[in-house]
Amino acid sequence: MAQTTPAGDLAPAYQPQEVESHWYDWWESKGYFTPTIDPQRKPFVIIMPPPNVTGELHMGHALFVAVEDLLIRWRRMQGYPTLWLPGADHAGIAGQWVVERELLKEGLTRHDLGREKFLERVWDWMNRYRGRIREQLRILGASCDWTRFRFTMDPGPSRAVRTAFKRLYDKGLIYRGERLINWCPRCMTALSDLEVEHEETDGQLYYLRYPLEDGSGALVVATTRPETMLGDTGVAVHPDDPRYHDVIGKTAVLPILGRRLRIVADAAVDPEFGTGAVKVTPAHDFTDFEIGQRHGLPAVNILNEDGTLNAEAGPFAGLTIAEARQHVVARLEQEGALVKVEPHRYSLGHCQRCGAVVEPLISKQWFVKMAPLAGPAIEVAKNGTVRFIPERFVNVYLHWLENVRDWCISRQLWWGHRIPVWYCSDCGQVSVTDQETLERCQHCGSTQIEQDPDVLDTWFSSGLWPFSTLGWPDDTEDLRYFYPSSVMETGYDILFFWVARMIFLGLEFMGTPPFHTVYLHGTVRDERGERMSKTKGNVIDPTEITAQYGSDALRFTLLTMAGPGSDMKLSVQRVEASRNFGNKIWNATRFVLRALNNAPLEVDADGNPTPPAHEAASLADRWMLSRLQRTIETITDQLERYQFHEAGHHLHEFIWSEFCDWYIEASKVALNQGGASAQAARQTLAVVLERTLRLLHPFMPFLTEELWQRLPHAGESIMVAPWPTPDAQWIDDEAEGEFGFLIDVIRAIRNARAEAGVEPARWIQAMIYPGSHGHAFKTAEPVLRFLARLADDGIQYLDALPENPEHVITLVVDDAVVYLPLRGMVDLAAERARLDREIAEVQAEIERARQLLANDQFVQRAPAHVVERQRAKLADAEERLALLLSQRAALQEK
Template sequence: MSEQLPKTYNPHQVEEKWYEFWEKEGYFTPEADEDKTPFTIMMPPPNVTGELHLGHALDSTLQDIIIRWRRMQGYNTLWLPGTDHASIATEVKVVEQIREEGLSKEQIGREKFLDKAWDWTEEYGGKITDQIRKLGASCDWTRERFTLDEGCSKAVREAFVRLYEDGLIYRGDYIVNWCPDCETSLSDLEVEHEEETGKLYYIRYPFADDSGYITVATTRPETMLGDTAVAVDPDDERYQQHTGKTVILPLMERPIPIIKDEFVDSDFGTGMVKVTPAHDPNDFEIGERHDLEKIQVIDYQGFMSAEAGEYVGLSRQECREQVIEDLKEADLLEKVEDHEHAVGHCYRCDEIVEPMISKQWFVEMEPLAEPAIEAVKEGEVNFVPERFERVYMNWMENIEDWCISRQLWWGHRIPVWYCQDCGAENVAREEPENCSECGSENLEQEEDVLDTWFSSGLWPFSTLGWPGETEDLEYFYPTEVLVTGRDIIFFWVARMIFTGIYNMDEPPFSNVYVHGLILASDGRKMSKSLGTGIDPLDVIEDYGADTLRFMLITGSTPGNDRRFREERLEASRNFANKIWNASRFMLMNLEEDTPKSLPEDSEKISPASRWMLHRFNEIVDDINTNMEKFLFGEVSQTLYDFIWGEFCDWYLELIKPHLYDAEDEKEKQTALRTGQYLLGEILKLLHPVMPFITEEIWQKLPGSEGSIMLQDWPKIRGECFDVEACENMQILQEVIRSIRNIRNEMNVDPGRGIKALFSAGDEYQDILENGRDYIAELAGVDEIQIAGEFAERPEKAATAVVREIEIILPLEEMINIDQEIARLEKEKSEVEAEIERARGKLANDDFVEKAPDEIVQEERDKLEEYRQEMEQIKARIDELEG
């Protein structure tokens, strides 16, 4: 007898064992091999500070499914993992640690701060990669990278210098999104806009000539202290007579002009808007067009600056409250209205973002965007689902220059050295000793670091050794597919495409598979603070990694969000147990020397096995097609329906007569060989989705050699196609289902054997004759008669028709008719009582008029259900008394 499986599947005894085995044996680590076709996936690098959440789990599961599938198909697969240094998130953590020591980062200095940041990263960072291992991710950990490692840092400097030398990087004063808490600039994509109920304040600005006033509406009265103009729409006839005049800025007593600008929305507020070039991106543009002064009244910590006059030192909120009071006192506040508007928050700390003018480094985007747009238009890069191509195009075609500098210490320090003698900018790959302009040694490096997305944009090739000409880069680049969430297209996907084309002359990947988000059961985003977050590690602890993986793809469709439901986990665990029990049944019947291959004598293969082999061919084709299209939800459904519904519930039951009632040993061995072959092939199909349980069962199959993950992916075998066997078995299944349904309706004891008569034409008679054993075994039929017509029919019988087969089941063979009639009469009385009760309730005017409509309707629905049930009972009684 072959090695047996325990009665119950315990994932904890399996998962860690097999993962250590796979990794130790080097199965995840490919070498460049010109005789094999490479297939590469780059893991989107999670933040080194992060912990595994369901988004990571889904992302990693999808990538692992693809890579395991391609590996088994014979590709030389590389799935390269790594982590991102996460400039802002990490710096926040380290600054908090320093504060607990009673110090600030400025007090300890940059060098000691970076030492602490590295210490913190080594101690707390990278945990997420260990957590990803628990999912079964078959990525090559020997090639693991970190965006701040030596190789990636070299790539960052090379990319910066190239862009600078090509005139695509410049430095200038520009308005940026500024986080006063993190004290750094943010890209537009790092600002999360939240709808909030605020106020719209209507403020009077007196004319300089004392001829009256105009009224301006604003949501941020504290910024009025930095106003340098009031603007109107050139086409707004209401205010044409005012343009060119001067008003006095309230509280600051500063004269400012009224100007015309097409940006103004005449429907907002009064149609006249205050212009604060230093604290609003649109006002900044207006200021550039009209050469307005830029007065910064808020400092970089979020407090009012000296330019705010008597309000200096107040927080923004304190200043707003004081300004409103002072305007009221001066009778310059006309009115206040509630106003819904979007407020920008820092994506890291949730602080309200302040637009600020700052000297920053920028990448000129138009020359980089053009080839990246063409690559998608020409089909070099495909989005799945296709609708995300429009999202990508919309952003790329309206792209603005990219602010790449961040006022942080943790990250890639910008490779620019300023000469303190002549002021020249020295941009270099290595730290220069002398100024390239004047030769001075008095150089100081730029304090700012680069935006994290600058380094992660290089990820597909920096991780393979670029800018060096490495074997890995030559062999594994470009990659095949990028798997990512729909919320990261702009942050990362677009930047990888244009940096890949710029630096490598070709896009970094052929396909972008965009999956949706997993939401809480109520449809909201998952949140630990709201108690709606789900920890994947808890799920793995309770259910196992395979169950989590299967649940994550069940019901998924490309790009669409879906809700987390506990019952899906239960269903996935039940599926794993079903596979385990089915495999255990097969192994109990197999011998150690049972060959794994199909029997050579195909004539001896039973109709059930021919049907299953045909269906298996179709399933392989379906799964291949859906995998190619990234339809993982379809893959999971196909596997579930086939393995549970066809292989376990039908095939294993159908072959029992060949195992236990075989006419000769050869019939039994043929059934065993075919069953073992099918089980092994099914395990291979399932392996990419559920790697642990399939490996454990595979290792128990007689004759198994090596890991299942290195086996050949199942192929469609032409000799196993048998359309006739498949159609015949489907007919037999319909016959068996019909008999089972009648037994259930008649309340026949499950252990009672019955008699069945089949009236059918010659073609169907042959099918029934060949399926006698199956009908007997699966429908509980002791006696079977098959004929074209029966001269004598039983007086009382239940009947059904399948195709052109009439099924006749004599009632006296199934039940005690008198007892069944008595039971039905009792049931009839009970239902009659319920009908009378419902009728009486609905005839009561007080109930109908006073009860809630839904309660009344519920009672009407019950009455209709009882009536239908009564009709069925009467029909059954008439049938039995017939």
């Protein structure tokens, strides 16, 4: 079937802002983002990691959009019903914190408003910013199903949270207890271990003297936090430490407060730390809490929730921790109990959200028993049911789950999913429900009930995300068809926060893991490898980048920068290079459209351009079509293996070098010849570009749609065009070998011309001994002449190698030899003079270096690296002299 292709009306240069401005709305209007449920076909599903509704998207969001959209667009083109379900997270602590900061500008606190009015302000803020998040995702080209958008506080997910809580509670997996937890005195809430960021800190180690009660001596203990000694209830030593065998079981006396401290032996003590004897503060240190539990030591809490000291701190009550440290140290010094202070570097925990120093604190909280849930989650990782990419992270995941503590899920906040527990003031019983409200006590029927004021950890609702978004706990059509999902793509930094919790909760409530593959991307850093932060001023805003260079350029850059699990260094220059790559494709398409203009083109029954007939295809055509098939195979394989960066680099090389720099240039010869050769070139250009745009579409969706629409094609959008499959009849080893050989010959000639200083526009002569490549030279001679700038009558084929060719540059490629006569290429007399000048300069440089290295004083007194540098310069100069002398000898007058 023949089709006439009109002239393209592409602008002279690629303008990403104009190209990207209209396609998204058109795609959405066509319904391409919403899958059709087809029981006969297995879907491909990604549940989007929901961005926090607390501000603008950052580069981490841009990265996950690029990766997930690549997967979704690729699988959609492969014919899968694809669901990419978008959402947003209420961001418990961060959500409340950002609104409280807004209130402070008005001179208000949440307590001034009360819980109900404060939550109205939070909802207002969330509703305003939720739209902004969605708009930014659209700008990045995220082809997700907006008809299924979910917010963690929507009625459906909220009901799922209550149901999950009740079911876990009924099984005895949720309990309330008084335990040591991480406490943020600024956010005024409990934190899980994962919400505490540990930073190495330069501090001091204080050595304190604790006298023995029997007057037989004293123990010296070391601590980084002397103020916590006010909560000490014991002293511990290692049971195998011979220094302390005689004091185990005795009693020490706490300075200042005079509290009696039992001396115990515990294997948790590090004999190498400090003096090997440690103070035990069960209410304010996790290791100490466990030591206290093992030995029956009481826990004395000295802290208020705002971080000030309470009455248990005696004379220091009401002071902040920093103030208390100063006063306690001064008092210890006054009493002679401070032995010494020395510099010490140690790890200090900070709140992930606000940065405040986290305080371990005894508190009554709600916990999830982790051991019964961790077991099945460990098993699916070990048996390969859930696969991790990169594989090394499976060990990190297993280590955490095998050593996991019970999960503190209550938070002392107002914003979030309120704990579905009611306390009865009449009978004292607890009622747990999956309903939003409860009118009466489930035990005695009293109406004197009050709901627990706390909310749940944000990660509790996020852990249910793969199935709560699909309608669970109801048995919905979406849940039956789309669960489990296919891939969970997220950052390695939330492997524990989120991935592990989704897996064990999915196993608990659905009986199967929520996904079969976990793909973990790295962190986007600045060009020096530092984390981006507003404080450092090194943040690269994706909104600003896309406005300047386009979303496609940013996406392609992020996708090709690093492999899975690896951090990446991002610079604006790299994004600009990707924009330039887009411009290269744009100009290649302009060339192809001009070549196809008004010429009849063979297309198949669907409208796709077809390759030329084999007998009409030139060596260059066959090479290009074979390279296309290999590229389709390679890209598909790399995507299957989640090697997106390799696939992107391979596509870049194929498009920029093989198609644009070699085939398009070679096709100009055939197009100028006209006739069957020109028609074969046009067919090849159309086929290769159309298929290549399809390969590139998941990486650069906007640009590829714009260009694909100008070419002969089947279907109404590249988004739903079939993913290319290799055509075995066009895989041609011979053509790849022979044309690849000619490329090497042309490169060698071009390099020789450049080194000899031949003007680019100058046509030169060549004598060629073809070796075993005679057919390639003969069939592709016009291409060779055009691309190597060899004159029309300038090629002389040799039947044998000459013995002593004079005044030529000799190039050996495989078993072929190319001689480029210098006469006609350069002015021989001028070239000899130039080489003589260079030789003299290098000889003088060599002489200076030799004299310097012959000077014993220089060699013995100069720094070693200076002497070594002179030796290296001498070696380089001698090597350069040998090359120059060889070139001069080739020009020797006979």
